[in-house]
Amino acid sequence: MSGLVLYGLDISPPVRACKLVLRALDLDYQYKQVDVLAGEHFKEEFKKKNPQNTVPLLEDNGALIWDSHAIVCYLVDKYAKTDELYPKDLLARAQVNQRLYFDASVLFMSLRNVSIPYFYHNVTLVPKEKVDNIKSGYAILESFLGDNPYVTGSTLTVADLCCGATASSLAAILELDATKYPKVAAWLERLSKLPDYEGGLKEYIELLRPVLTLEH
Ligand SMILES: N[C@@H](CCC(=O)N[C@@H](CS)C(=O)NCC(=O)O)C(=O)O
Structure with a gap:
């Protein structure tokens, strides 16, 4: 151990x-x-x-x-035995870091700014600007993916695992519209094959989705 x-x-x-x-x-x-x-x-x-x-x-x-x-x-x-998940090459690493900071400061915050008010103050109404933040996160991910299977290109990195854990959880507030964001849908489907991907995902979604009301 x-x-x-x-x-x-x-x-x-x-x-x-x-x-x-x-x-x-x-x-x-x-x-x-x-x-x-x-x-x-x-x-x-x-x-x-x-x-x-x-x-x-x-x-x-x-x-x-x-x-x-x-x-x-x-x-x-x-x-790690190789640097594939977090490349040592400076430019490749900078791109992975960019996606990680996006997750930390934009994507995850769009989730946290709804979940914390609910968990700590029982706020169930999600104002339009917070719903828009979720949509914007999905749209940015769609553009990151472009024609690639992963958010920084052809290989899976820690950026996919961090962004993917957050993006899949956003369904607790607003389910991904696969017709609007087909690349994000295909990427999440790809990630869902990873061992342990499910974790507490379903439980998290079930905790929030039924109690939240979204303003559009
Ligand atoms: N940027 C942090 C976010 C951590 C975070 O906000 N975790 C939540 C659980 S999902 C938490 O601990 N919330 C309790 C709190 O902030 O009071 C990370 O990526 O680790």
Whole structure:
């Protein structure tokens, strides 16, 4: 057993992304459940490890890393046998990083800006601008894909696993319209064949979709 410990819960999209990368690298790790819905991430013990109070959090022989994007890059750099998932070539890496920052700052935020108000304040009405943010995320992904099977080209990278974990979860708010975004639909279908892809996806969608009302 490695010294790796992942803290999280399956319904979390960024936790799913980390689990997909751990699986792709065939790494052993201990999984410690943090029940975010019950507020466990605000407990002092967890706060000491991650003052941002978010999951996922990775512990590697005592070193602490959080934010899924930092975690997945670290895992590939440290443990992968090849650099395919996170290329060392500077330009290729810059492109993967761009997609990772897009996921962190745009795509995931369009989800979080709806899920946090619901989970913490029971806000079920999703204003039009937040619905539009989801549509815009789908449209940007469609353009990233172009004629390629993956978001940076012909090979799967951590950018697909992070963006894919978020994009699949957006269906919790607004189901993807495959006629408008056929490339995103085909890409998600491709990713869905990966082992452990499902994780807590269905559960996450079922938690939100039935209770939300969207303004159009
Ligand atoms: N950018 C972060 C986002 C992490 C995040 O917001 N995780 C959610 C679960 S999906 C969380 O911990 N929410 C609890 C909170 O922010 O209070 C990442 O990629 O790790």
